[in-house]
Amino acid sequence: MKLGQAFRIANRYANVDTAKKFTQHVVPEVVKPARIIWNQAIGGLFLLFAVSFLWYAIHNRQNPPGMIFGIFLGAVMAFFCVASFLKARRISRR
Numbered sequence: 001m002k003l004g005q006a007f008r009i010a011n012r013y014a015n016v017d018t019a020k021k022f023t024q025h026v027v028p029e030v031v032k033p034a035r036i037i038w039n040q041a042i043g044g045l046f047l048l049f050a051v052s053f054l055w056y057a058i059h060n061r062q063n064p065p066g067m068i069f070g071i072f073l074g075a076v077m078a079f080f081c082v083a084s085f086l087k088a089r090r091i092s093r094r
Contacts, residue, residue, distance in 0.1 A: 036088045043084035050077035 057070025 032091065032094075036092050039084050039088035039091065043081050043088065046077045046081035046084060050074045050081055053077060 051074075053070045053074035055070075057067045057074060060066035060070060
């Protein structure tokens with residue numbers, strides 16, 4: 001089958017209104033769970049970063065600047081983690 005024939009067959013059976021209705025119904029149902037999973041994955045990544053920075057702070061108790069640095073970055077990553085999980089929850093409740 002040549003490309004021109006394929007286009008003619010597709011134009012005969014495919015209707016723009018049908019495709020538009022399909023995308024209006026299917027795309028939101030696919031995008032919403034994808035956004036939820038994305039925010040949960042990012043929240044999990046920030047959780048791993050927070051734990052690693054806090055672990056660094058615990059192991060550098062004798063080095064006060066290192067401990068402060070680890071606690072600060074751990075707190076920032078924990079904040080981003082909580083914010084990301086809350087955003088995923090907010091999206092799922094819409």
